[in-house]
Structures are given as C-alpha cells and as structure tokens.
Amino acid sequence: MTRTVYVNGEYLPETEAKVSIFDRAFLMADGVYEVTSVLGGKLIDFDGHLARLERSLTELDMPKPKAFDELLDIHRKLVELNGIDEGMVYLQVTRGAPGDRDFAFPDPETCEATLVLFTQNKPGLAENPVAKTGIKVISIEDIRWGRRDIKTVQLLYPSMGKMMAKKAGCDDAWLVEDGFVTEGTSNNAYIVKDGTIITRNLGTDILHGITRAAVLRFAREAQMKVEERPFTIAEAQGADEAFYTSASAFVMPVVEIDGESIGTGKPGDVATRLREIYLEESRKAGV
Numbered sequence: 456m457t458r459t460v461y462v463n464g465e466y467l468p469e470t471e472a473k474v475s476i477f478d479r480a481f482l483m484a485d486g487v488y489e490v491t492s493v494l495g496g497k498l499i500d501f502d503g504h505l506a507r508l509e510r511s512l513t514e515l516d517m518p519k520p521k522a523f524d525e526l527l528d529i530h531r532k533l534v535e536l537n538g539i540d541e542g543m544v545y546l547q548v549t550r551g552a553p554g555d556r557d558f559a560f561p562d563p564e565t566c567e568a569t570l571v572l573f574t575q576n577k578p579g580l581a582e583n584p585v586a587k588t589g590i591k592v593i594s595i596e597d598i599r600w601g602r603r604d605i606k607t608v609q610l611l612y613p614s615m616g617k618m619m620a621k622k623a624g625c626d627d628a629w630l631v632e633d634g635f636v637t638e639g640t641s642n643n644a645y646i647v648k649d650g651t652i653i654t655r656n657l658g659t660d661i662l663h664g665i666t667r668a669a670v671l672r673f674a675r676e677a678q679m680k681v682e683e684r685p686f687t688i689a690e691a692q693g694a695d696e697a698f699y700t701s702a703s704a705f706v707m708p709v710v711e712i713d714g715e716s717i718g719t720g721k722p723g724d725v726a727t728r729l730r731e732i733y734l735e736e737s738r739k740a741g742v
C-alpha cells in the first residue's frame with residue numbers, strides 16, 4: 456500500500472513526495488527528528504516529543520517550521536489517512552534548502568525549514584514477542600558528538616553500532632565512554648540491582664528519552680527505588696536485570712551483555728512489570 460506522507464504543507468503519496476538535493480539535512484545532517492509511537496490509533500507521549508523537538512530546534516538555532524502549531528493535527532491526520540492502529544510517526548525538521556551548498560547557516564528570513572512526516576505501520580508493536588525473551592547487546596566505544604541531548608539525524612555511528620551487534624549475533628549495542636555506559640544506539644539503558652533501577656543521569660552525553668521520563672515516573676509512583684547515575688559494563692553484567700527504553704520498543708528486557716547472561720538469563724520482573732505499566736498508562740493517556 457502506498458503511504459500518504461506530509462511534506463511542507465502537502466499530503467502526498469510517498470512516491471510523489473520530494474525534498475531538494477540542497478536540503479541541509481541531506482548535505483550537512485542539519486536536521487532534527489522525533490519518533491512518536493501509536494497504540495490503538497492514539498499518539499503516545501505526544502507532548503513530551505513536541506517539547507523535545509522545540510528544545511532541539513532552539514539548541515541548534517534552527518527556525519521552527521511554519522506548521523509547528525499544527526503538528527498534533529498533522530500527526531493525527533497521517534495516522535487516520537494511513538489507517539495506523541499500532542506503529543510510529545516519524546517527523547523531521549531541517550534547516551531547509553538554500554539552493555546551494557554552504558557551511559554557514561542560511562538566512563532564516565529567506566530559507567524556510569523543511570518539514571517531513573511519515574507513518575510506519577507496525578501491527579503487534581505492543582505484543583512484540585521479543586519482549587518475552589529479551590535481547591542481547593554488545594558494548595562499543597561511544598564516539599558520537601558531544602551534544603547527544605539534541606535529537607539530530609546524524610545517525611551513522613548508531614547505524615554502524617547496530618551492524619556491529621548484528622555481526623556479533625546480537626541485537627543492539629550499548630555505548631561506553633570513559634568506562635561508563637552512556638545509552639544504547641537508539642534507546643536509554645538501565646540495570647536493576649537489589650530492586651534499585653539504575654540509569655545514567657541526564658546531561659549532554661545522552662538523549663533525554665521521553666519514554667525514560669515516563670518510565671521513571673511510573674517506577675517512582677510504584678514505590679520502586681531509582682538511582683540516576685553512570686554504571687559500567689561490569690556492573691551491568693553483575694546486575695539482576697537489564698533493559699532499555701525507547702518510543703518504538705517501550706521497555707525491552709536485555710538478557711545478555713558481551714556474552715554474559717544477566718540475572719537468570721530471562722527478562723526480569725522489574726522490566727516486565729514496567730513494560731506492562733508503561734503500555735497500560737500510555738494507552739490511557741494517548742491523544
């Protein structure tokens with residue numbers, strides 16, 4: 456089925472949607488993005504994603520797209536037009552297409568931001584069978600840039616990390632800087648020890664996950680203990696549980712790190728419970 460996508464004010468069949476070869480995201484990776492999940496046809500954590508998008512734009516001094524205030528309507532319309540029950544909406548804003556290649560930012564008065572959105576249909580996203588068995592990760596050096604709190608489209612190294620994991624017979628990679636885990640290639644990383652959930656504190660070295668914020672809030676509401684601090688791979692390998700969070704995977708148990716089984720080698724109780732709570736509460740709050 457041909458998707459209907461959104462490009463700069465128009466809803467078009469995906470085969471007719473176009474952006475310029477001079478677009479700054481194509482030439483300079485000068486773009487930011489958001490991924491919002493859809494459950495039961497409703498957008499999950501939409502306000503959080505919108506707030507983070509605004510922050511990414513501000514941090515990069517990138518102009519807001521003209522349709523910024525209509526983003527909820529655009530998301531909803533795409534979900535409806537494409538009949539999405541479970542899946543994702545991908546949104547990208549770029550600094551626009553100034554008509555030539557230049558390192559200097561174009562004048563925002565004459566060069567409008569590019570805005571693109573499309574849906575990804577993922578039936579069975581919530582009931583993903585992988586969450587019942589858990590996934591395996593490898594660790595790799597975190598050599599990304601220093602502003603990982605901005606959600607930019609510079610995803611080459613995370614893609615390479617995913618491929619390194621696949622080559623090693625694993626599902627994902629956890630990134631390590633100065634001996635401590637920062638996050639996963641496209642998710643935030645956690646361990647559980649003696650009932651305490653441990654995840655790296657916010658800063659410029661990780662993305663401030665919207666799912667992370669919600670999951671930590673639910674954990675605290677359920678009287679679980681949370682410590683926001685860095686941890687090492689050795690500490691993770693000695694933990695009772697490990698898991699990650701993201702908008703597209705929710706809460707995903709991790710059962711092996713660098714060939715070492717975590718806890719029982721099966722998804723742990725904390726991760727399983729948090730996944731249930733997150734899915735239940737998010738469905739209720741979807742817009």
Ligand code: PDD
Binds near residue numbers: 640643661667
């Ligand atoms: N990735 N850390 C990184 C590096 C990420 O790319 C992501 C999200 C997260 C989790 O953030 P959130 O909970 O807001 O999704 C953490 C998205 C899903 C992606 O690139 O597809």
